[in-house]
Amino acid sequence: MLRVLFAGTPETAVPSLRMLAHDHEHFEVVAVLTNPDAPAGRGRKLTPSPVKQAALxxxxxxxxxxxxxxxFPAALQATGxxxxxxxxxxxxxxxxVLDALPMGWVNLHFSLLPQWRxxxxxxxxxxxxxxxxGTSVFKLTAGMDTGPVLAQSTTRIGAHESAGELLGRLAEDGAHLLAASLNAWEEGQVTPVDQPEGVYEVAAKISHEDAHMRFDVPAFALDRQVRACTPNPGAWCFLHHDGDDGQSTVLHVAKAAPTSPEDDQVSxxxxxxxxxxxxxxxxxxxxxDPLELLLVKPQGKKEMTADQWARGARLADNAFLD
Structure with missing residues (x-):
């Protein structure tokens, strides 16, 4: 039985923790490392991470x-x-820290490394x-997601899938890959393989400003932006209610769809x-071609369908987004 120390924080890590904790035949989770409780919600109340909640x-x-x-290294070793x-x-x-445990550290990453480190x-x-x-299980080294790979699994990205939806799928799939590859590695059935050298795209964190929608680009690019930024940080734009001189508010777009030239319904x-x-x-x-807005969240209100929003917003003829 492999004695595991699990380190994770958000909801996407919970399926892997549960998978290892419930597999009493192959694993013993001796401790769970997570970030301290952090303020959350409107009241900014200190809240434990999803991983801490699952561990408890x-x-x-x-x-x-x-x-x-x-x-810290000594504290790790004391867990056994x-x-x-x-x-x-x-x-x-x-x-x-990486050297503190006999077999080192293994990471589950949500891409097909070496792409999108x-x-x-x-x-x-x-x-x-x-x-x-897809997902990759690899040995942690000092470089950013550069360690040798134990296993990978590939999946198709849905045509209308948001980042949140895809990440949820990968979290479940990755939990199975993680457990299987750890077990195979301990039994000597798999050998870590170095990642190929080369220049690859880096998956930088998406900032609030990155999520600002610009409409002087094709509809397919805006659709990708909305899906990539959903649920966090959330794609957004300014709504000018009555032309350039009117009041402007923030409008978040949670779902949209490109239209086609053949669609007679489209303006x-x-x-x-x-x-x-x-x-x-x-x-x-x-x-x-135009982009159809499907789900939006007006400033200060809850998410709703775009047609519901438009009926209540009483938009002027010269209202626009930027």
């Missing part, structure tokens, strides 16, 4: 140490863990318009950012 439900010891502390497993922990581990691999793959992605010929509305549809002009 599973009756597992929780560590919230700072991995930069000099005493043979290997560390990282799934979206969110902290950099120094070489002393970095913080936002799922979001960047969608934004780039890629058709395939074609819209300038970039211009809006067209009928009883059941809301379109915005782009550099190519």
């Amino acid at each position: 439900e599973l009756d597992l010891p929780v560590m919230e140490c700072d991995p930069r502390e000099d005493t 863990a043979q290997v560390g497993v990282v799934v979206a922990y969110g902290r950099i581990l120094r070489q002393k 970095g913080a936002a691999p799922v979001q960047r793959a969608i934004w780039a318009g890629e058709a395939l992605t 074609h010929g819209l300038k970039p950012g211009a809006l067209a509305v009928d009883k059941h549809h809301v379109w915005v002009g782009t550099k190519s």
Whole structure:
């Protein structure tokens, strides 16, 4: 039985923790390392991470140490863990920490390494318009996601799939890959393979400003942006209620769809950012064909369908988005 120390923080790490914790035949999770409780919600109440909540439900010891502390390697060794497993922990581990456990550390990453190393691999793959992605289990080294790979699994990106939806799928698939590859590695059935050298796209974190929609680009590019930024940080734009001189508010777009020139329902010929509305549809002009808005969140309100929003917003004829 492999003694595992699990390190993770968000909801996407929970399936892997549960998978290892429930497999009593092959694994013993001796401790769970996660980030300290953080303010959340409107009241900014201190809230435990999803991984901590799951660990407490599973009756597992929780560590919230700072991995930069000099005493941290000794604390790891005191757990009796043979290997560390990282799934979206969110902290950099120094070489002393990587060397503290007999078998080192293994990471589950949500891309087909070496492509999309970095913080936002799922979001960047969608934004780039890629058709395939997957999960990789690899040994952690000092470089950013550069260690030798134990196993990979490939999946298609759905044509209308958001980053949140895809990440949810990959989290479940990756949990199975992680457990299988750890078991195979311990039994000597798999050998880590070095990643090929070369220059690859880096999956930089998406900022709030990155999520600002610009309508002087083709509709397909805006569709990718919306899907990549959903649910976080959320694609957004300014709504000018009555032309350039009118009041402006923020409008978040949670779901949209490109239109085709053959669709007679669509109001074609819209300038970039211009809006067209009928009883059941809301379109915005782009550099190519219009983009249909499907789900939006007006400033200060809950998410709703775009047609519901348009009926309540009482938009002027010269309202536009930018």
